[in-house]
Amino acid sequence: MPRTGPGTAAKRTLVWLGALTALLAILLGAGSYWSTASWSPRLALDLEGGTQMILAPRVQGGSDITPEQLDQAVEIIRQRVDGSGVAEAEINTQSGQNVIVSLPGTPDPQTRDLIQASAQMEFRPVLTGGPGQAAAAETPTPDDQLPKPAAEPQNASDPNWITPELYKEFESLDCLDPASLEPAAEPAPADKPMVACEPDTQGKYILGPVEVPGTDISTASYGLQRSSQGQALNTWAVTIDFNDEGTEIFREVTERLYAIGQGDPRNQFAIVLDGRIVSAPTTNAVIPDGNPQITGNFTEESAAALAEQLKYGALPISFEIQSEQQISATLGADQLRLGLVAGLIGLLLVAAYSMFQYRLLGLVTIASLVVAGILTYLAICVLGWTENYRLSLAGVAGLIVAIGQTADSFIVYFERIRDELRDGRGLVSAVENGWRRAKRTVLASKAVNLLAALVLYFVAVGNVRGFAFTLGLTAIADLVVVFMFTHPVLRLLAKTKFFGEGHPWSGLDPSRLGGIPLYRGAGRLREPGQVPVAVARTKNKGASAEAERRLTIAERRRAEQQKALAGRTGSAGRTEPAGDSPEPSAAARTGSTVAGRTGSSQKETNE
């Protein structure tokens, strides 16, 4: 190893770390300039104040919810919450079985009911339709021109369902106003007509009573439409598959609608989900086999979306509030402040303890913790921007707990270096050797940390995901810092006079660590040598060969001397039990350490 090797490599690594940090900072800076990024982490609801509801979707029939159904459930709740005009609501899934709704402030009871209401899909015939905007307020249809039911309606398509009140409601409905897309907290009764908007086309309709419930759908799919010759056409179509009961009713419905004839709005039927019209296709044929195909101006995406929605209709999902928390903004701010105070105290205590234990080496720990802190902070901000990650109180707790776990990597490393010093190595080689061994330990133990964080993250319920997340994030930051900061810095420090000569305040003073150099320069060797003596004694050929290979030149020379000596005097050197420590005399401790250290830094080359 050339003399400049570790130093240059160390500097290069530090530059890389600086580049990584700068990259994160630039990313965040650019993000906050051109996009929505911010230099402070986004806060979760328990720190920002607001309401969090955890909803458990319940599928009819009590079967387990599939991931697709859960996604659909989230989509439905998102539409409901957005529709109710709550800004900045967040809806997520958790552990593949719950939906978490976070709202700023306190929702009114209506919004709450709305979120809980079960979504239902139904097929209703269209009675009449029109463009979405409300009729001008000055020119409503005069009362005497309102349609009046002449008789009891005969079937679901009978215009006699339309009462003057219903028609007025229809007229005043404005489908361009987002508020009108707000789903009703109370779903319309199945046996009554209703008015509804079709958000996609911004049209509005009066619909008859439910004819086919969504539960009669077996499944739905989408694909490219096929011509009568079976050739794939370039248009997308959605196919519904009804169950037996649905097939029977749908045949009757299409017979009636088809008979009404093209051009009449009553030829259409509407697929209603959660009070809104998903699609209102016209009827081109009688469908006897329960496999209607819906065509139109579908893109692959919209066809897929409709198919998903139809599938959802087969299993209506209702929601049960599992837990609800309302946290005032002031309380959240208090908790954040106290949490940060706790973190600061923890950090100071750790810093004080490392200074006590490792003297100025403790400064390396503190600097490493600071670097890890900066990296973690930047990562949290960037993730807040790109992944909408929000820091929760539990997340703050994770960060604080991580201080201890991060510092442990340094302890493992420093203790290894000390062990190497105790074995009599010089600091430069102690750092290299200690690192080689500590590296493995740090990697293995961090793997355990990461594994725990991952498991916690994926099974966690409630607020604790944030905890697992920061725990995992800091474990990664820790690895980066140990490899890219702590170790390079120690390599550089090892070459300084202060640390290299083991100043009593450096925390790496070999005399205090009981280390006696193996080679003390000028051809002198250390007197009571645990390692060489043991090797010289061993009977096992393979082991002594292996051990000899591990000897330094100086040690080998000494071992040879001893062998020669043993040959002459019989059992010389055996009086000292091998298990005992080398007990250096006071003179050996203080007298020749400096010379030995300078010499031993080159000795490593033949290891």
Added chain:
Amino acid sequence: MSRTSFATFGNELYSGKRSYPFVAKRNLWFLIAGAAILISIIIPVVKGGFNLGIDFRGGSEFTVSATQNTDAAIGERAVTDVVSDAVPRVTNIAADTMRIQTERLSDDETLKVRDNLVSGYGVGEDQVTSSFVGPTWGEDVSRQALIGFGVFVLLAAILMAIYFRTWKMALAAMAALVVVMVVTAGLYSLSDFEVTPSAIIGFLTILSYALYDTVVVFDKIRENTADVTVSTKRTFAEQVNLAVNQTLVRSINTSVVAILPVASILFIGSFLLGAGTLQDLSLALFIGIILGTLGTIFIAAPLYAALRLNEPALKKQEKKVLGRRSTEAAAV
């Protein structure tokens, strides 16, 4: 302990001059651990379980913060005025924080109780936080925690078995882990600490910590025992014991460093914030970190030694070591 003597302590442990009989006295530790486990199982049975938090019982909870008035009667009245037959539990959880727990209330009732609390305790609306938990929530939490426990233990065992290339280390580590978990649970039951979802997560984090600690110590054991069969210096058990002693300073430093931040959260959480996420998490961690370190030193390492002592190669080696020692003793 001054620095010099701590360093000397480390030196003596490293060289083997000072040594604690962690492995030699293993039967004593196992006996203590066994007794602790037994007690930890008996306590909850006798006491009738744990002090489960509201997340497991279901119900409504209000927290009033920053109030000068800590009279429990106000909180009770605030609830009984609205629901006459309710039995609210009112606790002063921190210096200026009151917690009122009651059975599940409807939305209207919740709002009324809230108003009562605001006027009763003379605080702003912002100081009253409410939450309610459905009765099945706790089951979800417990089930997820159990799944998490199972998955983690399994994966960690596989990871360790692969890394250390011996299932005996994995087994020893897992056994120590179980001891830590059971005893922590026992302590929770004994001291009536509230079991909340946060506490359970703290509990799961203990797993990570305890294993982490074990991995570090086992790494040293592996290093020390790598060539044990060809050495006549120390027996296998002695090598394991030396490894534990040599990492003792690290274990102490690590535990202290890990516990300092946790203790500071615990302190802030208990005295300034009152019961909640921070306190529950840190309490579980505080207990777990101490037990985790003890578990590694007193259970995992000695158990690993015990598991391997009967291997023929190691028995042969032990005989060799002892034989060499007796001839040496005779020679001197």
